Amino acid sequence: MTVSDAVKRDAPQARPARTKVSWAWLGVLPFFIFTFLFLIYPSSTIVIRSFQDSVTKAFTFENINKLLHSQYLIQSYWISIKLSLITALGGGFFGFLLAYAAIRGGLPKSMYAALMTFSGVASNFAGVPLAFAFIALLSPTGLLIGWMRALGYNPYFHGFTLYTFTGLAIVYMYFQFPLMVLVIAPAIEGMRREWLEASENLGASSFQYWRYVALPILGPALLGTMILLFGNAFGAYATAQALTGGQINLVTIVIGSELRGDVLGNAGVGYALSLGMVVIMALAIVGYTALQRRTERWLR
Numbered sequence: 001m002t003v004s005d006a007v008k009r010d011a012p013q014a015r016p017a018r019t020k021v022s023w024a025w026l027g028v029l030p031f032f033i034f035t036f037l038f039l040i041y042p043s044s045t046i047v048i049r050s051f052q053d054s055v056t057k058a059f060t061f062e063n064i065n066k067l068l069h070s071q072y073l074i075q076s077y078w079i080s081i082k083l084s085l086i087t088a089l090g091g092g093f094f095g096f097l098l099a100y101a102a103i104r105g106g107l108p109k110s111m112y113a114a115l116m117t118f119s120g121v122a123s124n125f126a127g128v129p130l131a132f133a134f135i136a137l138l139s140p141t142g143l144l145i146g147w148m149r150a151l152g153y154n155p156y157f158h159g160f161t162l163y164t165f166t167g168l169a170i171v172y173m174y175f176q177f178p179l180m181v182l183v184i185a186p187a188i189e190g191m192r193r194e195w196l197e198a199s200e201n202l203g204a205s206s207f208q209y210w211r212y213v214a215l216p217i218l219g220p221a222l223l224g225t226m227i228l229l230f231g232n233a234f235g236a237y238a239t240a241q242a243l244t245g246g247q248i249n250l251v252t253i254v255i256g257s258e259l260r261g262d263v264l265g266n267a268g269v270g271y272a273l274s275l276g277m278v279v280i281m282a283l284a285i286v287g288y289t290a291l292q293r294r295t296e297r298w299l300r
Helices: 003-014 024-050 062-069 071-104 109-122 128-138 143-150 165-189 193-201 206-234 238-244 251-259 267-299
Strands: none
Touching (some): 024 267, 062 071, 071 165, 071 251, 071 267, 109 165, 128 143, 128 165, 128 238, 165 206, 193 206, 206 267, 238 251, 251 267
16 A cells, blocks of 8 residues: 555545534524514614604704703602612611521521512512502502501501602512512522631620621622612502502603603603613613622622
8 A cells, every 4th residue: 555545545534523513502592582672672772762853863962962951851860769779778678687587587498488489479569460459458448548547547647648759669669578588598598607606606796797797798799689679669660650640750650751652752852761771770780790799709
C-alpha cells in the first residue's frame, strides 16, 4: 500500500464530525413567542406612541411635555406611589411577622401547610372579585358593618369609608400580606439554627442576634420583597376601578381614561403615562433582582 493510498483511506476520518442539529430549543419557543407578544411588542408600542401625535402620528415631544408640566398627571403618580409604599410597608412588615411566627413558632405542619395554601390563593385573588368581596363585607350595608352596627358602633359615622384612599389601602393589603408570606418564607427557612445557637453561646442577647446576624442576612430579602409588593400594588387597576369607580386619581385609572377613546381622552398622553410606569416597574424589577441575588449568597 502506497502512502497516497493510506492518505486517501484516512482522509474521511480526518474530517470533523457533522454537528447534529438540536431540536431542544423548540421546547422554549412558546416562551419566546409569549415574551415577544406580551412584553416586547407592547413595550415597544408604548415607547413609540409616547412620542407620536395621537391624530397625525407625527413624532413629537408634546406628550412628554404635557406629562412633565401637568399637576393632575404628576399627582396621579404621587398618589399611586404613596398607596403602593403604604401597602408594601404594611404588608411587608405584618406579612414577615406572620411568616416568621408560622415557620419559627413551632406551628404544626398541617397549620403551616394550610397557611401557605391560603397565601397562594389569596395572593392571586384580586381585581373585580376582590372589590365586590369587600363591598359585601365593609360597605355601609356589608356583613361586618351590620354586625358592628348591632354592637352599637358604626365606623361610617366616624369618618371611615370603603371608597376612599384608606379603604383602597385596606383592600390592597388583602393580597399584599399573603404575597409577602409566600416570597419571604424560603429566606426564613434558610436561616440556620446554628447561627442562633452560636450567638447565644457567645453571650449575645436576642436584640444583638437580630441586630448583627439575622437582619443583615434577611435585610436584602425583606427589602427586595417589599419592592416586589410595591410593584404589585403600583400596577393594580381593576380593583381600584371596580371599588371606587375611578374617583381616586391613580395613574392606572388615568391611563385607562386617556386611552378609552372618549372626547376628553388623549391617547398620546396615555402612552406617555404608561412609559413612566414601565420605567418605574423596570427599576423595581432591577432592585428586586439585585437584592434577591444578595440574599441567595447566604441561603445556599
